[in-house]
Amino acid sequence: MMNQASEAWSEFKAMDELAGQASVIHRLHPLVKLLVTIVYIAAAVSFPKYNLSGLLVMVLYPVFVFQASLIPIRTCFRKMRVVLPLVCAVGLFNPFFDRAPLFMLGGLAVSGGVVSMLSLMMKGIFSLMASFLLIATTPIESLCQALRQMHVPKILVTLLLLTYRYISVLLEELSVMLDAYHLRAPGQKGIHVSAWGAFLGQLLLRSMDRASALYESMQLRGWSGAFYYVRGGRLTVTSLLYGVFWIALFLLARLVNLSQLLGTLLV
Amino acid sequence: MHMADALLAPAVAATMYAASAVATGVSIRELRKDETPQKLPTMAVMAALVFAGQMINYAIPGTGSSGHLCGGMMLTAVLGPFAGFLSMIVILAIQALFFADGGLLALGANIWNMSFYGCFAGYFLIYRPILRGGLFSGRGRRAAVRLRIILASVLGCVATLQLGAFSVVLETALSGVTELPFGAFVAVMQPIHLAIGLVEGLVTAAVLVFIYESRPELLMDVDPDAGAAGRRSAASTLVVLAVVVAVVGGGFSLLASGNPDGLEWSMFGNAESGYSANMGLDEARFGVESSAADTVAALQEKVSFLPDYAFANDAENPVGTTVSGLLGSALVAGAALLIAFAGGFFRKKAGAQKS
Amino acid sequence: MLEFEHVFFSYEKEQPILTDVSFKIAPGEQLGLIGANGTGKSTILKILLGLLPCTGGVRVGGLPVEKACLPQIRRKLGYVLQDSDNQMFMPTVYEDMIFAPLNYGLSRTEADARVDETLQQLALTHLKRRHNHKMSGGEKRMAAIATILALRPEALLMDEPSIALDPCNRRRLIHILRALPLTKIIASHDLDLILETCDRVLLLSGGRIAADGPASELLRDRALLEAHRLELPLCLSGCPEGR
Numbered sequence: 129m130m131n132q133a134s135e136a137w138s139e140f141k142a143m144d145e146l147a148g149q150a151s152v153i154h155r156l157h158p159l160v161k162l163l164v165t166i167v168y169i170a171a172a173v174s175f176p177k178y179n180l181s182g183l184l185v186m187v188l189y190p191v192f193v194f195q196a197s198l199i200p201i202r203t204c205f206r207k208m209r210v211v212l213p214l215v216c217a218v219g220l221f222n223p224f225f226d227r228a229p230l231f232m233l234g235g236l237a238v239s240g241g242v243v244s245m246l247s248l249m250m251k252g253i254f255s256l257m258a259s260f261l262l263i264a265t266t267p268i269e270s271l272c273q274a275l276r277q278m279h280v281p282k283i284l285v286t287l288l289l290l291t292y293r294y295i296s297v298l299l300e301e302l303s304v305m306l307d308a309y310h311l312r313a314p315g316q317k318g319i320h321v322s323a324w325g326a327f328l329g330q331l332l333l334r335s336m337d338r339a340s341a342l343y344e345s346m347q348l349r350g351w352s353g354a355f356y357y358v359r360g361g362r363l364t365v366t367s368l369l370y371g372v373f374w375i376a377l378f379l380l381a382r383l384v385n386l387s388q389l390l391g392t393l394l395v
Numbered sequence: 396m397h398m399a400d401a402l403l404a405p406a407v408a409a410t411m412y413a414a415s416a417v418a419t420g421v422s423i424r425e426l427r428k429d430e431t432p433q434k435l436p437t438m439a440v441m442a443a444l445v446f447a448g449q450m451i452n453y454a455i456p457g458t459g460s461s462g463h464l465c466g467g468m469m470l471t472a473v474l475g476p477f478a479g480f481l482s483m484i485v486i487l488a489i490q491a492l493f494f495a496d497g498g499l500l501a502l503g504a505n506i507w508n509m510s511f512y513g514c515f516a517g518y519f520l521i522y523r524p525i526l527r528g529g530l531f532s533g534r535g536r537r538a539a540v541r542l543r544i545i546l547a548s549v550l551g552c553v554a555t556l557q558l559g560a561f562s563v564v565l566e567t568a569l570s571g572v573t574e575l576p577f578g579a580f581v582a583v584m585q586p587i588h589l590a591i592g593l594v595e596g597l598v599t600a601a602v603l604v605f606i607y608e609s610r611p612e613l614l615m616d617v618d619p620d621a622g623a624a625g626r627r628s629a630a631s632t633l634v635v636l637a638v639v640v641a642v643v644g645g646g647f648s649l650l651a652s653g654n655p656d657g658l659e660w661s662m663f664g665n666a667e668s669g670y671s672a673n674m675g676l677d678e679a680r681f682g683v684e685s686s687a688a689d690t691v692a693a694l695q696e697k698v699s700f701l702p703d704y705a706f707a708n709d710a711e712n713p714v715g716t717t718v719s720g721l722l723g724s725a726l727v728a729g730a731a732l733l734i735a736f737a738g739g740f741f742r743k744k745a746g747a748q749k750s
Numbered sequence: 751m752l753e754f755e756h757v758f759f760s761y762e763k764e765q766p767i768l769t770d771v772s773f774k775i776a777p778g779e780q781l782g783l784i785g786a787n788g789t790g791k792s793t794i795l796k797i798l799l800g801l802l803p804c805t806g807g808v809r810v811g812g813l814p815v816e817k818a819c820l821p822q823i824r825r826k827l828g829y830v831l832q833d834s835d836n837q838m839f840m841p842t843v844y845e846d847m848i849f850a851p852l853n854y855g856l857s858r859t860e861a862d863a864r865v866d867e868t869l870q871q872l873a874l875t876h877l878k879r880r881h882n883h884k885m886s887g888g889e890k891r892m893a894a895i896a897t898i899l900a901l902r903p904e905a906l907l908m909d910e911p912s913i914a915l916d917p918c919n920r921r922r923l924i925h926i927l928r929a930l931p932l933t934k935i936i937a938s939h940d941l942d943l944i945l946e947t948c949d950r951v952l953l954l955s956g957g958r959i960a961a962d963g964p965a966s967e968l969l970r971d972r973a974l975l976e977a978h979r980l981e982l983p984l985c986l987s988g989c990p991e992g993r
Contacts, residue, residue: 133447141884144881170408173400184724195735196738214402215399215402224574233721244574252402255401255499262492284485287435291438291485293443302447302448317461318451318453318454325604329601335441338440339441342439343436346839349853387726390722391718391724395718
């Protein structure tokens, strides 16, 4: 059985693997993808709570990107276990508190609470899928490049890049420590209270040494505080069109209930 | 206590982003005053360490359950408030992006709830005053510092988690996504976070004491001569304690008033378990779920899931729009399925080419 | 090219790490630093790089190791760390390799050319786009060496280069080292590696130089080595598979 650190580590590697593929979506400019994702999430969560049919149109974006990027959809659902419980827990109360009927379905009245619960859950799933798809199709270097272009302070972007690199090192180190601990303490669920301080403390002290070695190694290679990023491809026409298309669609869907419109045309 | 994108209205999310951005700007400016380049590798490695440290299960004695570390207070004690805050931002961003913990839109709120309170409020109002104060000075220097570290860590973590939890409730309520009464929500969040804060505080204290014993120079404010502000009296430390007690006590009094008929309270049994999983508590063994399971049965009798009026009057119901809405939704769903099938076709093709 | 003159160093007053160490290395010389644990091998490397302050005279290429000269000195020296993870902090090998050239003012095209040239020279072109956290220990070590060589240093300083390498990778490393015409200082417990790559050996013991001489002589002196908690290299101790 894997410990939590090595589980997180393999999850990390899996994301990296996905981001390293070369689909149509992967080749798009990172800034365009970042902006599309942000607009998508903002548009999706801003739908009124009873506007379920309007919100449904937003499903088209993740479905399209999943298919075009060849990312397996189940990897995303695994990630939802973390944050979805909170969304569901909050949403589950709506049917109890908001019982005024909103519309009839068959002979049954559907209450506002049920609709708002469903739309809350959909928002949760949609926004999660969107950020998952961004990371699964964009390597960290490209993402940092996009963040710089959005004028996120240099020190934060550099810190993000360095931290990302060292998370893998420390997760590996910690996973070895956890295995070593549990081999000598069979049957213990977690770290015993007598070792609370020393366990993480030891790793912290060693990490401090690592940090100074890292700083030395940067100094020796002439570092003076600046970092150079790989400049990814230029903003292509395809990327631009992609961005404009989706953002326009999101805004349109937010302003006009497209499902409703489509239905009215047919009825 | 990661907020999710779906629980935030864009206006609230943007406000929290703005607030966090101001704190970030101040931190960067303060950091530039001393040697940033030298600190950057340390910040990165410490952020990575705290991130990894969150994977450790700490067995809580006598309960059979285990808790986790969030780490804001620990980062601050080692890096100082400004560097600690920036490192915490990076941790939260990586959690949101790679582990779907939180969200892109909710990042601003999460930074505020978890880093701002922990790094700034916790440090300036609790950690530093206690460590530089004169508490326990009758016990010899080392023992006094040790006790101050423990006190500061526990109080700091409890108080800042209370503030963070309250902010989560406030942000959710302001976003208008839930029909839950504000008081009921507060009544659930604050006590859960009292327990979480205690565990966090004790683990933080244990780690910091360990570091103090082996390499005290790594910690902020443990050397009384180094502090520019100098020593403070025990009285001023007591003021700090009073503030903390007020914050925590306020949470509890809200709990009492927000629990008028016990209905919402019992219903939250459900939410608690889901929520504490999100918080990193092992709910199955935290004694939360069992109470939840008991209440669910009673709950089903008490509360009808169906609307108040099972057969509502058609006149007050815009059936026409509903029908077209449903039909349109079906069409959208059909389009989504079509894309999915088309994609499946391409996938097969790509697979065939590979093999 | 490298010069130590009556160098003393200690972290704490009571425990001297280096006591009166003096030696000179001519350009193109390949020096092996040997000695038991804690005899000051790494310390000597760090002092040369200006990472630790010391008393006595240390000169690199005629320049004193002082704050004002550090950029010039560090430009001349390439230091390969014991733990490659501490050395490779960028996401990919390529980005790590252009890091130093860009810091020293090369243009991006020049730096790119350096990277390709270095990787070709070491036959490592397949590692260019790899992620640092997804390589094996052997690959990481090779990539770390490439990172340093992209700087075109005049001297190469290595701390335990063969540690955690499998026999095949270790052999490759030896080939690479032998083919490089630079001045080298290699600190290692791997005496076989020292024997194959260095022409001169400095034996440290208790913070002093216990012996200084040609590798082929010094590493055959069983009595001397054993007196300082070392053993004969395997290939000289009658090991059947030895040379």
